[in-house]
Amino acid sequence: MVRTPCCDKSGLKKGTWTPEEDRKLIAYVTRYGCWNWRQLPRFAGLQRCGKSCRLRWMNYLRPNIKRGNYTKEEEETIIKLHASLGNRWSMIASRLPGRSDNEIKNHWHTHLKKRTKMKPKQYLQLDKELSSESSQCETFTNNRESEAESSTAADPNIDHDHQVLSHQILEASQSSSPEETTSNMNNECLSLSPSNSNNDYVPTLTAIDCLPSEDIFIGDFWTEPFVQDDTYNEYHPTYFLEGGGLILPNAYFFYDDGAIDL
DNA sequence: AATTCACTCAACCGCAAAGCA
DNA sequence: ATGCTTTGCGGTTGAGTGAAT
Numbered sequence: 001m002v003r004t005p006c007c008d009k010s011g012l013k014k015g016t017w018t019p020e021e022d023r024k025l026i027a028y029v030t031r032y033g034c035w036n037w038r039q040l041p042r043f044a045g046l047q048r049c050g051k052s053c054r055l056r057w058m059n060y061l062r063p064n065i066k067r068g069n070y071t072k073e074e075e076e077t078i079i080k081l082h083a084s085l086g087n088r089w090s091m092i093a094s095r096l097p098g099r100s101d102n103e104i105k106n107h108w109h110t111h112l113k114k115r116t117k118m119k120p121k122q123y124l125q126l127d128k129e130l131s132s133e134s135s136q137c138e139t140f141t142n143n144r145e146s147e148a149e150s151s152t153a154a155d156p157n158i159d160h161d162h163q164v165l166s167h168q169i170l171e172a173s174q175s176s177s178p179e180e181t182t183s184n185m186n187n188e189c190l191s192l193s194p195s196n197s198n199n200d201y202v203p204t205l206t207a208i209d210c211l212p213s214e215d216i217f218i219g220d221f222w223t224e225p226f227v228q229d230d231t232y233n234e235y236h237p238t239y240f241l242e243g244g245g246l247i248l249p250n251a252y253f254f255y256d257d258g259a260i261d262l
Numbered sequence: 263a264a265t266t267c268a269c270t271c272a273a274c275c276g277c278a279a280a281g282c283a
Numbered sequence: 284a285t286g287c288t289t290t291g292c293g294g295t296t297g298a299g300t301g302a303a304t
Binding site: 014055056105109110 | 269271
């Protein structure tokens with residue numbers, strides 16, 4: 001499924017990402033944000049190009065990312081949007097919170113394309129429906145807000161304290177402008193859920209993103225990103241387990257070399 | 263049991279757009 | 284206005300996997 005690891009002529013590693021590389025990337029981006037993808041791998045201790053790091057983060061490690069298990073509603077949305085927008089996967093992904101453009105593209109090619117070919121009439125009908133929608137380009141922020149709201153307020157599996165905390169974080173996130181909210185990848189709140197039943201490495205991450213930066217980063221990481229951080233106790237990200245639970249911030253530790261103890 | 267084949271999807275590549283000096 | 288750097292996007296590739304033979 002994945003390419004054989006190899007190196008290009010400049011010594012950069014290619015192919016499958018190892019758990020260790022993932023850890024380094026998670027640790028670095030969680031701590032300092034993605035201030036410069038090109039420089040990031042050097043400081044994060046990764047033998048990868050920035051592009052590869054960005055792609056890995058955006059498609060696999062990013063908080064809130066959903067993987068597989070497409071709902072009927074999601075598939076219908078993809079089909080509608082594709083009828084209207086064509087292969088503009090990033091646009092389509094922006095209306096499906098938690099889904100990456102790459103995954104949607106793959107899902108389209110492997111499942112949905114065939115389906116639409118089999119039902120041309122229905123496909124055209126969906127296209128018509130979409131054209132008549134008044135708010136065709138509602139903001140991504142709205143989607144995210146409603147998603148976050150429903151995931152924290154409506155889920156009976158989340159205990160009350162966690163719901164309160166989640167709501168406070170959500171409110172804090174809403175105080176920033178939409179532009180800041182959608183563009184600031186640094187304000188993401190990361191969670192790591194346990195491995196699967198086979199104890200395989202499965203970096204499942206869910207979170208509420210768009211937190212105000214002051215809730216996450218201590219000091220000025222834009223200008224001093226590599227200052228040794230002795231203030232671990234002041235670093236209080238909140239970790240949301242898939243399904244709604246929370247893990248305490250003290251659940252893992254960062255090391256100076258970018259390693260992360262989970 | 264061995265082989266073939268189709269499918270899946272993580273990751274790569276090249277290009278264009280955006281940002282900046 | 285220009286050129287360089289960085290980011291983002293869409294197309295494509297190819298190894299792993301499971302079903303079929």
